[in-house]
Amino acid sequence: MPDSTIVGLHHEEQHHPELLHHFADPQQQRDASSLGMWVFLATEIMFFGGLFCAYLIYRRWYFGDFAAASKTISMPLGATNTAVLICSSLTVVLAVWAAQTARRTLLLGSLAITMLLGVTFLGIKGIEYRDKFVEHHVPGASFSFENEPVPGHPGQYANPHHAQIFFSLYFVMTGLHALHMIIGLGIFLWLLMMAWKGRFTPEYHTPVEIGGLYWHFVDIVWIYLFPLLYLIDRHP
Amino acid sequence: MSMEIAIPQPAERETYLNKEYGVWSWLLTTDHKRIALLYLISITFFFFIGGFFALLIRLELLTPAGDLVQADTYNKLFTMHGMVMIFFFLIPSIPAVLGNFLVPMMIGAKDLAFPRINLLSWYLYIIGGVLMLHCMLTGGVDTGWTFYAPFTTNFTNTNFIEAGMAIFVAGFSSILTGLNFVVTIHRMRAPGLTWARLPLFIWAHYATSIIQLLGTPVIAVTIVMVAAERALHLGIFDPKLGGDPLLFQHLFWFYSHPAVYIMILPAMGIMSEIIACFSRKRIFGYSFVAFSSIAIAVFGFLVWAHHMFVAGMSVYAALVFSLLSYAVAVPSAIKVFNWTATLYKGSIHYDAPMLYAFGFLGLFTMGGLTGLFLAALGINVHVTDTYFVVAHFHYIMVGGAVMGYLGGMHFWWPKISGRLYPEGWARLAALIVFIGFNLTFFPQFILGYLGMPRRYYDYSHMPEFQVLNVLSTAGATVLGVGYLLPMIYFLWSMRYGKPASDNPWNAAGLEWKTASPPPTFNFDEEPVVTWEAYNYEELDAPHTEEVRVAR
Numbered sequence: 001m002p003d004s005t006i007v008g009l010h011h012e013e014q015h016h017p018e019l020l021h022h023f024a025d026p027q028q029q030r031d032a033s034s035l036g037m038w039v040f041l042a043t044e045i046m047f048f049g050g051l052f053c054a055y056l057i058y059r060r061w062y063f064g065d066f067a068a069a070s071k072t073i074s075m076p077l078g079a080t081n082t083a084v085l086i087c088s089s090l091t092v093v094l095a096v097w098a099a100q101t102a103r104r105t106l107l108l109g110s111l112a113i114t115m116l117l118g119v120t121f122l123g124i125k126g127i128e129y130r131d132k133f134v135e136h137h138v139p140g141a142s143f144s145f146e147n148e149p150v151p152g153h154p155g156q157y158a159n160p161h162h163a164q165i166f167f168s169l170y171f172v173m174t175g176l177h178a179l180h181m182i183i184g185l186g187i188f189l190w191l192l193m194m195a196w197k198g199r200f201t202p203e204y205h206t207p208v209e210i211g212g213l214y215w216h217f218v219d220i221v222w223i224y225l226f227p228l229l230y231l232i233d234r235h236p
Numbered sequence: 237m238s239m240e241i242a243i244p245q246p247a248e249r250e251t252y253l254n255k256e257y258g259v260w261s262w263l264l265t266t267d268h269k270r271i272a273l274l275y276l277i278s279i280t281f282f283f284f285i286g287g288f289f290a291l292l293i294r295l296e297l298l299t300p301a302g303d304l305v306q307a308d309t310y311n312k313l314f315t316m317h318g319m320v321m322i323f324f325f326l327i328p329s330i331p332a333v334l335g336n337f338l339v340p341m342m343i344g345a346k347d348l349a350f351p352r353i354n355l356l357s358w359y360l361y362i363i364g365g366v367l368m369l370h371c372m373l374t375g376g377v378d379t380g381w382t383f384y385a386p387f388t389t390n391f392t393n394t395n396f397i398e399a400g401m402a403i404f405v406a407g408f409s410s411i412l413t414g415l416n417f418v419v420t421i422h423r424m425r426a427p428g429l430t431w432a433r434l435p436l437f438i439w440a441h442y443a444t445s446i447i448q449l450l451g452t453p454v455i456a457v458t459i460v461m462v463a464a465e466r467a468l469h470l471g472i473f474d475p476k477l478g479g480d481p482l483l484f485q486h487l488f489w490f491y492s493h494p495a496v497y498i499m500i501l502p503a504m505g506i507m508s509e510i511i512a513c514f515s516r517k518r519i520f521g522y523s524f525v526a527f528s529s530i531a532i533a534v535f536g537f538l539v540w541a542h543h544m545f546v547a548g549m550s551v552y553a554a555l556v557f558s559l560l561s562y563a564v565a566v567p568s569a570i571k572v573f574n575w576t577a578t579l580y581k582g583s584i585h586y587d588a589p590m591l592y593a594f595g596f597l598g599l600f601t602m603g604g605l606t607g608l609f610l611a612a613l614g615i616n617v618h619v620t621d622t623y624f625v626v627a628h629f630h631y632i633m634v635g636g637a638v639m640g641y642l643g644g645m646h647f648w649w650p651k652i653s654g655r656l657y658p659e660g661w662a663r664l665a666a667l668i669v670f671i672g673f674n675l676t677f678f679p680q681f682i683l684g685y686l687g688m689p690r691r692y693y694d695y696s697h698m699p700e701f702q703v704l705n706v707l708s709t710a711g712a713t714v715l716g717v718g719y720l721l722p723m724i725y726f727l728w729s730m731r732y733g734k735p736a737s738d739n740p741w742n743a744a745g746l747e748w749k750t751a752s753p754p755p756t757f758n759f760d761e762e763p764v765v766t767w768e769a770y771n772y773e774e775l776d777a778p779h780t781e782e783v784r785v786a787r
Contacts (some may be wrong), residue, residue, distance in 0.1 A: 022346035022424075022757070032349040032423040039415050039449060047453035050487050054461070054472060057483060140468045161471055161478040168470035172461065 018204045030206050037210040041217045048176070048221055055169050055228060058162070064150035065162035067233035071151060072137060073170070074128055078230040081124050085219045088117035092212040099195070099205035107200065107208075111192045114215065118185050125178055132167070139168045151233050170229055177225060180218045187211045251654065251753040266351035267756055272337035273652075274358050275328060280723065282324040282365060285372075287716065289317035294676075294709040300702050302694030310693035311378035312394070318381025323403050324365055326637055327495060330502035331448075332361070332413055334644045335441050337652060339417055341747035341754065342435050344426025344763040349419040357412035364406030371398040380691065382492070385473035385484040389465040397466060400459040407452045407459075410498075414448030417441050426746070428765035435745055435769050436525050440505025443529035447494045447501075447536060455491035458484065485547055489540035497536040499633055500600070501529055503640025504571055507593055510647050511575050512770040513743045514590035515582025519770050521574040528567035535564040542611055546620045554613055561611035568604050572597065587741075588662035592643030595670045599635025603628060606681065621691075624684025627677045635673055642669065642722060649726065650740045654753040655733030661725045669718035675711025679704035744770050 016026050023029040059066050095110035097103075136144040145160040145167075191211050194200060200208055248254060252269045255261075262270055293313050296304040305313065336354065340347055348354050371377060377399045379388045388396050421442050425434075461472055462484070471477030473484045512519045519525060541549060541557040575597060584590070606628040609615045619625060649657050683704045688695060695701050739748040744767075750759050767774065 020351075022349075022351065024762070028423060032419050035422055036350060036353075036415060036419045039418050043411055043415070043449050043453045046450050047457050050454045050457035050461075050490075053487070054483060057480070058478075062478065139470045159478065165471050165478055168464070168468075168472055172464060176457075176460075 016204060018199075026203065033206045033210055034213075037213045041213065044180075044217060044221075048173070051169065051173050051176070052224070052228075055173070058165050058169070059228075059232070062159070062162035062165065063233075064153060064156065065158040066166045067151045068148045068158035069137075069145065069163040069166040069170075070230060070232035070234075072135065072148070073230055074131065075230050075234065077124055077128050078226050081121050082222065082226050084117050084121050084124070085222050088114050088121075089216055089219050091117065092215045095191075096205070096208050096212050099200045099208040100202055102202050104195070104198070107195050108192065111188055111195060115185055115188050115192065118181055118188070122178060122181055122185075125174065129171075132171075137167050139164045139171065143167070173225055173229070177218065177221055180221070184211075184215050184218050187214060249751065250755060251751065252756045253654070253753050255756050264355070266347070266355055268336050268340050268348050268351065268354055269652075269754065269756075269758075271354050271358050272333050275332040275336060275361070278358070278361060278365065279325050279328055279333065282320050283719075285369075286317050286320035286325055287719065289313050289320065290712065291716065293317060294712040296693055297695075297705045298709045300694070300696040300699045300705075302696070305693065307693055308378060311380075311691070312376035314691055315377050315380050316372055319377070319399060319403065320368065321633075322381055322495070322499075323406050324361075324368060326499045326633055327410055328361060328406075328413070329499070329637065329641050330506065330644065331410075331417070331441060331444055331498070332357070334506070334641070334648060335417065335444075335502060336413070338648065338747055339420060339438065339441055340424065341750065341758050342438055342745060343421065343424060343429055344746050344759065344765065345420060345424035346757040346759070348416045349424055350416050353412050354416055357409040357416070360405050360409035360412070364402045364404075364409065367398055367402035367405065371395060371402060374398075382488060383462065384488075385462060385465065385481045386475070389462055389473055390469075397463050400463050404456050404459045407456050410448050411452045414445035414452075417445040418449065421445075426763045426765055429746075432523070433765055433767070433769055434526075435505075436508035436519060436522070436529070437502075437505035439526040440501045440508070440529045443533040444498050444501045446530075446533045447498050450537070451491040451494040451498075454487060455495075458487040458491070461487075482544070482547060482549070485544050486541070489543045490537070493540040493543060494533075494536040496629070496632060497532055499637040500640075501532060503596065503600075503637045503644075504529065506640045506644035506647070507571075507575060507596055509743075509745065510589045510593040510643055511578050512772060513647070513741050514585045514587060514593070515579050516585075516772045516776055517578055517582040517770070518768070518772060519574065520577035520580075521570075522769065524570050525574050528570045531567040532564060535560065535567065539564050539611075542616070545613060545616045558611055558613050558616075562608065565604060565608055565611075568600075572601055572604075586663075587646075588657075588659060588666050589643045589647035591663055591666035591670075592639050592646065595666065595673075596636060596639040596643065599631050599639060599670075599673065603631030603635055606631065619684055621689055622684035623680040623688045623690055626690050627680035627684060630677045630680075635677070639669070639673075642666075645722070645726070647741070648747070649729070650736030651747060651752050651754070653726075653730050653733070654736055655729045656736050656740060657722075657729045657733060658725050661721065665718055665721040665725075668714060668721065672711050672714030672716070672718045676708050676715050677711070679707045679711075683708075742775060744772060744775060 019026055019029060023032065091110045091114040095107055095114065098107035098110055132138055136142050143160070143164050145158060145163040148158045148163065150156040150158050188211065191208055194207065252267055262274065265271060265274075292305065293310070296302070296310055296313075298304075302310070336348070375394060377383075377392070377394045377396055379392050379394070379396055379399075383396060383400070421434075421438055464470055465472050465474065465479075469477070471479045473479045473481050475481060508519055508525055539557060539561045541553060542561045545554050545558075606624070610619065610625065610628060646657060646662055649655070683701055684690075686701070688698065688701050695705075736752045738750065738752050740752075741748070746759075746763055746765070747754075749763065
């Protein structure tokens with residue numbers, strides 16, 4: 001019996017060229033990779049957490065100024081981007097399912113559409129940044145935010161310093177988010193290439209799964225950023 | 237087939253050290269043991285750089301007048317000393333060297349879960365280190381290792397952004413080490429190695445990894461904000477523009493207080509191994525020692541504001557943080573009591589690792605108890621920013637973490653190098669380190685209590701402080717000798733030391749059941765664990781059957 005087990009293991013190893021030497025079996029390798037990504041995402045939560053903490057403190061202190069500044073960023077563009085990202089999460093799920101069930105065309109298509117949606121998001125984000133640049137709302141020497149009314153308080157104008165803190169946080173938070181999107185696009189380009197070469201099978205598709213986890217996480221960060229940055233005091 | 241017969245058997249057994257030679261076989265290795273040695277060389281380099289700065293600081297304070305260096309230079313000296321020692325020596329020291337080497341072996345795995353990420357972690361450390369060196373060589377930084385805003389963001393003329401980048405990059409190397417350990421400990425344990433059978437070294441590293449994972453990203457994003465503020469004057473931390481410098485302090489200490497536990501928890505793990513081995517007893521209260529590591533990691537995240545009692549915070553917040561700071565002493569005390577109880581009626585062997593362990597017990601207890609003084613609101617206000625604080629945290633970081641590191645290096649040196657270090661010299665070095673350490677830092681408690689502030693290069697208005705400062709400088713010299721000695725005889729032993737047997741201490745633990753030095757994949761066959769950790773009574777009992785050896 002033990003001999004046949006050993007032969008069986010060797011047999012299995014030959015079937016899984018992706019099984020790395022230090023793992024006992026593909027299941028262990030899959031579990032380790034998946035846990036690794038989850039743990040990494042926990043660090044990402046803490047990374048963004050510092051910024052969210054700063055945001056919440058200043059929003060509480062300077063609510064009127066934050067509301068005034070928030071009014072000047074484009075809610076329709078932000079909402080479009082939210083929709084774009086939610087759709088991309090759907091295509092990621094489809095890609096994982098396609099890899100699990102060996103549907104090559106669907107896998108390639110879903111990965112490509114995900115990337116297309118990611119690029120669309122960054123394009124729209126670029127338009128928003130450009131608008132802010134034109135309006136002198138980029139923090140720094142040329143920043144200007146004079147005579148902007150505080151919503152709900154007629155005759156009151158926002159403090160430019162406090163509005164600058166809002167825009168600083170806006171650019172740092174959405175900028176880091178965009179950086180994560182760019183990294184995600186890199187990951188998905190690699191996944192697309194691997195999928196093109198036919199490297200993913202129902203037995204081995206961990207990279208699609210954990211790449212998908214990462215993409216979902218970046219989406220979720222946006223799901224929090226959108227209401228916090230765009231929808232301050234938007235009720236009629 | 238006939239080819240195989242023709243090849244003569246190699247005279248020497250293949251180990252991770254002699255499997256391949258050449259620079260690239262080291263620089264591109266994914267073997268956790270080789271990466272541990274890469275880290276060992278790198279952190280030793282930074283240890284001596286940081287030590288050199290410390291030496292200059294102590295020389296300046298030898299006389300009351302500010303005569304050796306100028307004020308600006310002195311500011312840079314203590315800043316670079318702190319940054320190098322904390323981010324480039326203490327934080328990676330035990331996890332990245334001994335942890336890297338031992339975590340897979342102790343749990344019966346062939347390697348860490350992500351060997352290439354492990355190598356990436358070392359390269360990130362090196363990139364951070366090169367940035368730090370470049371920053372030092374082009375003028376250094378004078379912000380203090382705490383780089384408080386708004387001084388760092390608005391006022392200093394030194395290049396903080398580069399130092400910040402160095403810390404940022406090195407921080408990700410620390411995160412990746414922690415990530416690798418958590419996944420490895422969860423997923424790679426040998427059959428039969430349940431959580432309750434894990435060595436306490438593993439529990440300690442697990443707790444450390446949690447802090448590395450959840451704390452380090454916060455300082456990373458804080459550095460991003462400080463750099464952005466410094467470059468663009470955003471106003472996040474600048475009160476003139478509506479920002480809040482206290483927010484910086486909160487974010488900074490949210491990482492930097494738990495960072496102390498990144499340094500001390502692995503040393504505590506080493507203590508458990510050494511004390512059990514050289515008392516020939518199972519550790520007393522195994523589960524308490526194990527869970528106190530987790531408790532320290534959890535409570536460690538809830539005490540950060542005790543660094544800010546004088547910075548202006550509500551008295552109620554201060555009360556809560558004071559209380560929580562007392563609470564974190566409970567798991568630490570549990571450990572010390574359990575180690576002491578392990579010694580009770582043990583057959584104690586006074587080998588060099590055990591001497592370091594005794595040193596640790598005393599010095600860590602001193603550091604911990606003075607930490608309680610500092611957790612008390614009234615005394616804290618009195619001794620804030622004095623040498624009392626400096627002495628306290630050096631008792632923890634040097635008396636605790638470095639003693640643990642050196643004890644561990646001696647304990648596992650036969651396994652790492654396959655050679656025995658010279659025991660007589662090692663005992664002498666342990667004694668010199670202990671004496672030198674106390675001579676350096678005990679006078680600083682008195683100095684601080686009498687009111688000598690930290691970070692001053694000139695105390696000529698208080699010449700009566702000189703005696704204690706001379707003692708401290710003399711002690712630092714002795715301590716320096718104590719640190720040089722092990723480096724010399726470790727290097728010496730690599731060539732001239734007696735070859736070590738697989739288990740020279742007759743210690744429990746899977747790492748001793750394989751060869752010294754181990755083969756590349758650690759074990760020739762996968763070990764199966766059927767025993768509790770620290771089964772020394774079983775090991776030493778003559779009548780029991782031999783414990784299974786995985787060779």
